[in-house]
Amino acid sequence: MSEQAIPGSPLSAMGWGSESTVVICPRCDWRFLGKRGRMQQNCPHCHQGMLEEYAGDLNMLADFIKPPEIYLPFEVPVATLDAKLQAFSRSIPFAPTDLNLTNLKQRLRMIYIPLWLVDSDVEATWRAECAYPYQVKSHKEQLVGGRWTTQEVLETKLGWDKRAGSLKRSYQNVSAPALEAHASLMTALGNYDTQRAKPASAEILFRESGSLPAMVSIASRDKDDAWPDTTPRFQELASREARQACAAEDIREFAWDATYSNQNWSMFLLPVLSSYYLDDENKAQIVIANGQSGALSGSRRASLIQAKKAVRNRLIAAFVLLSIAILIGLLSLAVDGIGALAVIVLFVAVIVGLSALQPIPAVQRINQT
Amino acid sequence: MPPFPPKNFIPVKSEMPGFTVYAPDPNVKQAAIEEFKCPQCGAMTAYSIGQAAISCQHCGFVEEIDAQVVGKEAARNDFSLDNLALAAHGWGEERKELKCLSCGAEIAIPAESLVASCAFCGSNKVVLGVASQVQLQPKYLIPFKVDAPASQKIARDWMGKSWMIPKKLKDYASLQPFTPIYIPYWSFHAKTNANWRAEVGHTVSERYYNSSTKSWETRTKTVWRWESGNVKLNIDNLLVPGTERISLYHLEKVASFDLNGLTSYAPGFLAGMQAKGYDRALEPAWELARGKMRESTKSACYSDASSSQIRNFSMKMDFEDENWRYLLMPVYLAAYQYDLKTYQAVINGQNGAISGQRPVDWKKVNLVIGLSFLPAIIAAIIALISYLVNGAAGSAGAFVWLLLLVAVISAFVIYGQAKKEGKI
Numbered sequence: 001m002s003e004q005a006i007p008g009s010p011l012s013a014m015g016w017g018s019e020s021t022v023v024i025c026p027r028c029d030w031r032f033l034g035k036r037g038r039m040q041q042n043c044p045h046c047h048q049g050m051l052e053e054y055a056g057d058l059n060m061l062a063d064f065i066k067p068p069e070i071y072l073p074f075e076v077p078v079a080t081l082d083a084k085l086q087a088f089s090r091s092i093p094f095a096p097t098d099l100n101l102t103n104l105k106q107r108l109r110m111i112y113i114p115l116w117l118v119d120s121d122v123e124a125t126w127r128a129e130c131a132y133p134y135q136v137k138s139h140k141e142q143l144v145g146g147r148w149t150t151q152e153v154l155e156t157k158l159g160w161d162k163r164a165g166s167l168k169r170s171y172q173n174v175s176a177p178a179l180e181a182h183a184s185l186m187t188a189l190g191n192y193d194t195q196r197a198k199p200a201s202a203e204i205l206f207r208e209s210g211s212l213p214a215m216v217s218i219a220s221r222d223k224d225d226a227w228p229d230t231t232p233r234f235q236e237l238a239s240r241e242a243r244q245a246c247a248a249e250d251i252r253e254f255a256w257d258a259t260y261s262n263q264n265w266s267m268f269l270l271p272v273l274s275s276y277y278l279d280d281e282n283k284a285q286i287v288i289a290n291g292q293s294g295a296l297s298g299s300r301r302a303s304l305i306q307a308k309k310a311v312r313n314r315l316i317a318a319f320v321l322l323s324i325a326i327l328i329g330l331l332s333l334a335v336d337g338i339g340a341l342a343v344i345v346l347f348v349a350v351i352v353g354l355s356a357l358q359p360i361p362a363v364q365r366i367n368q369t
Numbered sequence: 370m371p372p373f374p375p376k377n378f379i380p381v382k383s384e385m386p387g388f389t390v391y392a393p394d395p396n397v398k399q400a401a402i403e404e405f406k407c408p409q410c411g412a413m414t415a416y417s418i419g420q421a422a423i424s425c426q427h428c429g430f431v432e433e434i435d436a437q438v439v440g441k442e443a444a445r446n447d448f449s450l451d452n453l454a455l456a457a458h459g460w461g462e463e464r465k466e467l468k469c470l471s472c473g474a475e476i477a478i479p480a481e482s483l484v485a486s487c488a489f490c491g492s493n494k495v496v497l498g499v500a501s502q503v504q505l506q507p508k509y510l511i512p513f514k515v516d517a518p519a520s521q522k523i524a525r526d527w528m529g530k531s532w533m534i535p536k537k538l539k540d541y542a543s544l545q546p547f548t549p550i551y552i553p554y555w556s557f558h559a560k561t562n563a564n565w566r567a568e569v570g571h572t573v574s575e576r577y578y579n580s581s582t583k584s585w586e587t588r589t590k591t592v593w594r595w596e597s598g599n600v601k602l603n604i605d606n607l608l609v610p611g612t613e614r615i616s617l618y619h620l621e622k623v624a625s626f627d628l629n630g631l632t633s634y635a636p637g638f639l640a641g642m643q644a645k646g647y648d649r650a651l652e653p654a655w656e657l658a659r660g661k662m663r664e665s666t667k668s669a670c671y672s673d674a675s676s677s678q679i680r681n682f683s684m685k686m687d688f689e690d691e692n693w694r695y696l697l698m699p700v701y702l703a704a705y706q707y708d709l710k711t712y713q714a715v716i717n718g719q720n721g722a723i724s725g726q727r728p729v730d731w732k733k734v735n736l737v738i739g740l741s742f743l744p745a746i747i748a749a750i751i752a753l754i755s756y757l758v759n760g761a762a763g764s765a766g767a768f769v770w771l772l773l774l775v776a777v778i779s780a781f782v783i784y785g786q787a788k789k790e791g792k793i
Contacts, residue, residue, distance in 0.1 A: 138688050142683075143663075144683045162392070164390075242388065
């Protein structure tokens with residue numbers, strides 16, 4: 001990977017400073033922004049390809065790279081992360097030898113994954129049904145001594161009433177996925193507390209703290225792709241404000257006809273920790289963690305080699321136990337009272353022998369899921 | 370997107386900068402009059418029961434009515450304080466004077482009438498309510514199924530059924546046309562939840578020693594014990610007539626309407642008919658309905674007890690999910706005079722059920738009552754002769770008492786029926 005300073009790089013114009021550069025993994029095609037000269041060698045996404053400097057025209061990436069606006073810092077405590085990695089490695093029976101806490105920690109890489117943030121002015125007309133409290137009259141009746149007494153009761157209910165209106169508002173920081181894999185990543189990583197977001201800049205994001213600085217994954221969806229995902233969010237914001245405008249308790253059936261203008265796109269970066277272990281075929285199996293909460297998820301691969309070793313060991317143990325049982329059995333012809341011991345040892349040998357049937361199907365089951 | 374702001378919406382206060390808010394205008398004036406004229410020949414059109422459409426009797430033009438059968442799914446209203454306040458006012462003063470769109474004549478419309486016909490040009494008009502009563506404008510009705518000739522036959526058969534009515538009235542009935550009219554009904558729904566407590570009696574047999582007869586005998590006695598329970602009823606579509614001008618007794622007797630036939634309101638159904646707005650307001654009607662619901666729930670509580678012998682019964686009940694509908698129901702009405710007295714009869718315009726007052730020929734009734742005593746009198750004479758001849762009446766005496774008893778019972782039944790014929 002050759003790294004040279006490029007004066008007046010388009011990245012500066014895109015809000016990423018003069019020390020940033022773009023690299024690409026030839027294996028998974030993920031592109032990253034990183035600090036020139038202080039970057040990891042292998043891909044922090046697939047961990048199998050060696051990163052190469054992006055050879056194409058950076059200006060062509062203008063729709064994929066926008067200035068960082070806010071980010072969530074890496075906050076997960078080391079002890080928490082260690083515990084989760086340890087629990088993960090122990091949760092896989094017949095795990096590959098490569099899967100252990102030391103390896104996972106050593107290979108841990110920091111990445112920021114992007115979300116689009118859009119600011120836009122919106123003009124719209126809207127219709128909705130709003131809920132307002134109203135009182136209804138009900139009754140309680142009592143029959144005592146053949147005489148009815150009636151008591152009126154007032155109850156409060158919510159009633160729906162039609163409303164319409166127009167709006168002219170400016171909405172800030174409406175988010176939309178910037179990666180094709182966003183949904184699956186979020187499923188794996190769990191929720192982020194976006195209230196803890198901080199203003200971002202290239203300097204802050206690429207700051208070193210004892211290890212190599214984090215890399216920033218570049219969007220794989222351009223803003224035109226992402227735009228349709230933002231409109232429901234704009235509508236949701238407008239619906240919420242329409243409820244306030246109508247002083248209603250609730251709102252439903254919100255429909256609008258909106259026009260957008262003055263859009264401004266920027267990035268919201270979420271922290272992810274990525275590591276891997278090697279399976280039987282020396283293929284990297286990815287383990288990722290939420291850089292804020294520590295929620296961890298990864299590919300669970302058991303080792304057939306370990307399973308076979310376990311089968312072999314159990315069969316040997318069963319054979320040894322069987323031999324002892326036979327020996328005790330023969331001795332019992334001469335010595336009274338040890339016949340029962342032979343039977344017990346034989347029973348244990350059978351159990352151990354049968355247990356040898358378990359590892360390989362167990363591994364197959366884990367690897368299938 | 371439909372036009373903005375929507376029709377009949379007015380600006381209201383917005384609590385959020387950058388937002389304008391519009392709400393339905395509570396004072397919107399709905400079309401006051403809808404007139405029915407034939408587009409082919411200009412003659413007036415009216416609803417034809419046989420064709421279930423608007424038709425022109427002059428040129429035969431037929432126009433379908435755009436309305437949906439909604440059945441029991443018809444929307445309901447709850448007892449909001451607003452609804453109750455609106456319903457308390459009844460039908461409006463604002464509709465008393467209307468100008469005929471056809472000839473320009475001023476027409477005076479009875480306050481509770483929904484339909485008018487111009488006396489000058491004869492055009493049929495359906496008059497809707499005013500805005501403040503949107504909730505209380507009819508939204509559903511059951512169209513007429515029984516046509517005028519059928520109603521005449523029903524009336525004739527009904528008149529002919531009773532031997533008590535004067536003979537000349539049977540001929541009179543066929544001459545008197547029944548008027549088709551849509552009558553307002555309130556339909557109520559509620560869930561009742563009742564907790565009851567009562568002493569419930571159980572009859573048990575016991576052996577006891579009778580000291581007077583010096584023997585063991587069996588006797589029955591009632592053992593009372595306290596019971597309690599909970600009963601929930603879902604009472605749906607309880608109909609209460611929305612008018613006090615027609616006998617409640619007779620309207621309730623013909624109220625066997627099949628609500629699966631409920632149809633969304635369209636003015637066309639009323640064209641050429643008569644229709645009445647309510648004069649029994651929502652609250653009084655609801656009070657009547659609640660009374661019935663109370664009694665139904667009480668009966669259900671009685672049924673819930675382990676025996677039919679009940680005393681010291683008390684119950685507490687709550688109404689839940691109470692709601693109502695305002696409906697127009699088809700009936701034929703006839704008010705006829707006989708012997709200087711006015712009698713009413715009502716026919717259900719959907720299924721032909723009939724109820725009404727019939728004048729009673731008391732001479733005929735008294736004669737029949739008198740005749741019912743004749744066998745007893747004859748038997749008494751025979752018994753008397755037998756006594757004089759043989760010195761003893763024997764079984765004839767007992768027979769006389771039996772016939773007398775039958776005669777008295779028959780007289781009471783006949784008299785009761787005769788009184789019922791004229792019940793209002």
